[in-house]
Amino acid sequence: MAGFLLKRLAQAIFVVVVVTLIVSVAVRMTGDPALIVAQGATDITEADLERIREGLGLNEPFLKQYLATLSGLFTWDFGRSFLGGTEVSTLIAGALPATLLLAFSSLLVSIVISIPLGIRAAIRRGKWEDQVIRILSLVGLSFPNFWLATMLVLLFSITLHLLPPSGMTGWATLVMPALTMGVILTATNVRLVRTSMLEVMQSQYVMVARAKGLSERSVLYKHALRNSAIPLITFLGLQFGGLLGGIVVVERVFNWPGMGSLAFDAVAARDYPVLQSVIMILSTLIVMVNLLVDIAYGLIDPRIRTE
Amino acid sequence: MKDLSSPQVLSVEGLSVSFGKSRVIDRLSFSVGKGRTVAVVGESGSGKSVTSLSIMRLADLTGASYDAGRIVLEGEGGEFNLLDLTQDEARKIRGKDIAMIFQEPMTSLNPVYTIGEQIAEILMLHNGLSREAALAEAAKLLSLVRLPDADAMLKRYPHQLSGGMRQRVMIAIAVACRPKLLIADEPTTALDVTIQAQILDILRDLQAEMGMSIIFITHDMGVVAEIADDVVVMWKGEKVEEGPVKRIFAQPEHPYTRSLLSAVPKLGSTEGQDFPYKTPLTVLVDGQPELVGETRVQDTAQTDGAPLLSVRDMSVDFDIKKTWYGRTTHYVPAVSNATLDVYPGETISLVGESGSGKSTIARTVMQLVEPTKGRITFDGRDMAAMNLSERQKLRRDIQYIFQDPFASLNPRQTVGWSVAEPIRTHGLIDNERDTKRRVSELLERVGMPADVAERYPHQFSGGQRQRICIARALAGKPRLIIADEVLSALDVSIQAQVINLFMDLQKEEGIAFLFVSHDMAVVEKISHRVAVLYLGQIVELGSRRQVFENTAHPYTRRLLSAVPNPDPTAKREREPLSGELPSATRRAGDRPATAVYDEIAKGHFVARH
Numbered sequence: 065m066a067g068f069l070l071k072r073l074a075q076a077i078f079v080v081v082v083v084t085l086i087v088s089v090a091v092r093m094t095g096d097p098a099l100i101v102a103q104g105a106t107d108i109t110e111a112d113l114e115r116i117r118e119g120l121g122l123n124e125p126f127l128k129q130y131l132a133t134l135s136g137l138f139t140w141d142f143g144r145s146f147l148g149g150t151e152v153s154t155l156i157a158g159a160l161p162a163t164l165l166l167a168f169s170s171l172l173v174s175i176v177i178s179i180p181l182g183i184r185a186a187i188r189r190g191k192w193e194d195q196v197i198r199i200l201s202l203v204g205l206s207f208p209n210f211w212l213a214t215m216l217v218l219l220f221s222i223t224l225h226l227l228p229p230s231g232m233t234g235w236a237t238l239v240m241p242a243l244t245m246g247v248i249l250t251a252t253n254v255r256l257v258r259t260s261m262l263e264v265m266q267s268q269y270v271m272v273a274r275a276k277g278l279s280e281r282s283v284l285y286k287h288a289l290r291n292s293a294i295p296l297i298t299f300l301g302l303q304f305g306g307l308l309g310g311i312v313v314v315e316r317v318f319n320w321p322g323m324g325s326l327a328f329d330a331v332a333a334r335d336y337p338v339l340q341s342v343i344m345i346l347s348t349l350i351v352m353v354n355l356l357v358d359i360a361y362g363l364i365d366p367r368i369r370t371e
Numbered sequence: 372m373k374d375l376s377s378p379q380v381l382s383v384e385g386l387s388v389s390f391g392k393s394r395v396i397d398r399l400s401f402s403v404g405k406g407r408t409v410a411v412v413g414e415s416g417s418g419k420s421v422t423s424l425s426i427m428r429l430a431d432l433t434g435a436s437y438d439a440g441r442i443v444l445e446g447e448g449g450e451f452n453l454l455d456l457t458q459d460e461a462r463k464i465r466g467k468d469i470a471m472i473f474q475e476p477m478t479s480l481n482p483v484y485t486i487g488e489q490i491a492e493i494l495m496l497h498n499g500l501s502r503e504a505a506l507a508e509a510a511k512l513l514s515l516v517r518l519p520d521a522d523a524m525l526k527r528y529p530h531q532l533s534g535g536m537r538q539r540v541m542i543a544i545a546v547a548c549r550p551k552l553l554i555a556d557e558p559t560t561a562l563d564v565t566i567q568a569q570i571l572d573i574l575r576d577l578q579a580e581m582g583m584s585i586i587f588i589t590h591d592m593g594v595v596a597e598i599a600d601d602v603v604v605m606w607k608g609e610k611v612e613e614g615p616v617k618r619i620f621a622q623p624e625h626p627y628t629r630s631l632l633s634a635v636p637k638l639g640s641t642e643g644q645d646f647p648y649k650t651p652l653t654v655l656v657d658g659q660p661e662l663v664g665e666t667r668v669q670d671t672a673q674t675d676g677a678p679l680l681s682v683r684d685m686s687v688d689f690d691i692k693k694t695w696y697g698r699t700t701h702y703v704p705a706v707s708n709a710t711l712d713v714y715p716g717e718t719i720s721l722v723g724e725s726g727s728g729k730s731t732i733a734r735t736v737m738q739l740v741e742p743t744k745g746r747i748t749f750d751g752r753d754m755a756a757m758n759l760s761e762r763q764k765l766r767r768d769i770q771y772i773f774q775d776p777f778a779s780l781n782p783r784q785t786v787g788w789s790v791a792e793p794i795r796t797h798g799l800i801d802n803e804r805d806t807k808r809r810v811s812e813l814l815e816r817v818g819m820p821a822d823v824a825e826r827y828p829h830q831f832s833g834g835q836r837q838r839i840c841i842a843r844a845l846a847g848k849p850r851l852i853i854a855d856e857v858l859s860a861l862d863v864s865i866q867a868q869v870i871n872l873f874m875d876l877q878k879e880e881g882i883a884f885l886f887v888s889h890d891m892a893v894v895e896k897i898s899h900r901v902a903v904l905y906l907g908q909i910v911e912l913g914s915r916r917q918v919f920e921n922t923a924h925p926y927t928r929r930l931l932s933a934v935p936n937p938d939p940t941a942k943r944e945r946e947p948l949s950g951e952l953p954s955a956t957r958r959a960g961d962r963p964a965t966a967v968y969d970e971i972a973k974g975h976f977v978a979r980h
Contacts, residue, residue, distance in 0.1 A: 268478040274429055276493045277466035290483050365483055366528040
């Protein structure tokens, strides 16, 4: 197991380096940040622009700039934003917890809904409950996240006045963003749990568990669920990447002050330090979550642990 | 069968069970006396497994309905009908008064829990033991089923155990609460014969010690003769005959029982014969058994000329463990220094237990696995020296038939498409019409009507599918057919038909067979020569008669003595069997000792031991 994790760690570092390298190169091909910084000034000269570039550190060799960004992962010093000059680390310290809160709440919503529903659909296979769950999950899959978010706001904020429409000012504001992301994840996860439970329920050891005289509850939750968890956990790890991508949109709609909002503004402003740092941290996060998934495999399945 | 001297533990009375509209058990009645073993015998589809699941009340959980009849269990407070119980009440009986062992030990245990947990669970449930007490009792149970080092075993996981060990754990779980009745559903079918013999011994001893009754579901008449007191023969959901085991074997009354018994290959049946010979089949015609086919000596082997296939000093290693930079640290020598010839028209069998390397030899000859060293020549040409197109041509001359006829036909293509595939692959016939005609011919050749070509594999039984696979193998006009455990998934009556089909094909087309099997009785019936494998090495090689009648290697003797004899009056003389095959994994560089052979008679080679 230790060797296995070491190997995964090496892969993780490689992934982070490649992703950040691609982003750093790509963002430099999209325009000159000095022009954006100088926006509004009418009598700007090439000499001025050059001074701005000098001040932003853009004249340094690319590799030096890139390594400076990468070292931020260890020193927590990502330089200053081109706009306003705030420390990037300060921006991230504000945005990262908000995003993590939203991401993990969404996952939690999805797990809490999809596991019982998926199991229900599996044990009532072909009956009306199964059909309803399957149709609902298809409906959930078909919602674009921004549309669902808007509908929730219209219903709960504008019509019912139950929840604040945007911002991050307490638990009430978390409900709608988490629900939006969670429902969409749930739609796929329900199907996954259902399929995986169906397969496990056909297995011989489930029959053996029944032959022992165990209650259907023990059979399901003790013997079947843990075995059907592996595909679900794999998928949760993969979903996490998509989740962070989707969060950009949902954060915009709900005006949630997270990494998504930060990245969105940084792209528009060619704010290299912010953009690179945000993406570097998000990709590190995704890689780490998948590392956790690998560890979770070992905890759940002794066949992987003892390999 | 009512044995008045012993009280009944369970009686099944007029039981009818159906799934949806199809009736799978029809008015079945039998009873089980205290401390007796009742074998329920039948082929696939006879309803024997549904019978056991109905007694467990597990059948209704999978969608069965009990249409009529009762299943009466004797309890402390008098008798009661199991079918009247709710599932909640049935749960209190299941695992406590009636327990069950299943066919597949590899999948019967939950992979994510320890052995100890899985045994302790049932003791905590039914006997109300604390976890510590349950684990202590579990260790005792493991010693009872003769698993060594019980305390360490408790902490192990199923994947760390072999099939035989897992089945013993299953037995420990089943007898944990000292049930009155143990149902064993084909408990040894998936195991090697030596392991099967050990499991049967354990069951017999436990029965004597605990005084429990056993219902033993099986298709293997040899096992029935070894373990049963009484026999119930089932056919298409009905009981056709029942009686004490000796009577059933000596004077079978029902035609089906007679045909079943005559189809069972018996070890020693060809004693004194130099060649294998084809025997007539007993088939039921209008409910009456009739002999079909001729008796013919199978003197087809042309051993005076050059061998068709010759394998010299062939070794195949499989890497097991590597360092992170890819250097092999552990490997399994799946085959070591195998030397073997196959002559035209000859059937040579590779026998051995799982892990002996018999299938690896077959796959290497088929070019599915690369040999690590050694030389394979076919028709005098070295395989390693062949170019791609010659190798492709070889895939036509050598055909492979696999064990599982359910998995070896593409479910989305018609049977005709599958049979025609070698013809198309090798471009043997260039137009559709002639291909179709050839496919019809091939299907008829294996005893299938030609019009089945338009149908799909799921519409056929296992035996029919195996015939289709044989037809496909014949499509390329092969000179050598490799048959890898092709009979083991089939019922005995179907086995006998396929054996005869092979013999006919050999007689008419001069095909050589490399026959891979673990079933000694079948091997004796079909082979000209036999190679016995143990841990990747050939330990004995000779003519069928030499190996079976002048057995020289102790492993061959051990293998032969483990085969159950389908004769309940025969005394069991068995070499004491214990333990499992040692692990075959070795460190890199640690080669197994090269076997040295003595030729004790012409063509009879025995490894020094």
